[in-house]
Amino acid sequence: IFHDVDLIPLDDRHLYRCGDNPKHFAVALNKYNFRMPYRDYFGGVAGFSRNQYMEINGCSNVYFGWG
Numbered sequence: 001i002f003h004d005v006d007l008i009p010l011d012d013r014h015l016y017r018c019g020d021n022p023k024h025f026a027v028a029l030n031k032y033n034f035r036m037p038y039r040d041y042f043g044g045v046a047g048f049s050r051n052q053y054m055e056i057n058g059c060s061n062v063y064f065g066w067g
Helices: 051-056
Strands: 045-047
Touching: none
Parallel strands: none
Antiparallel strands: none
């Protein structure tokens, strides 16, 4: 699970599990009226299995600033 430290779940019953596909957990934030701020957003909280992480070759190190 990759989790931004500034995101706290509103419901503590949420289960952080990695299934057959990668999962984007932070799909709606209260500061954006529970809507996605960007069409192609993938960040905040995401889950991958170990095999999925290996298949995408880990994380890119071509990031500058936030990202």
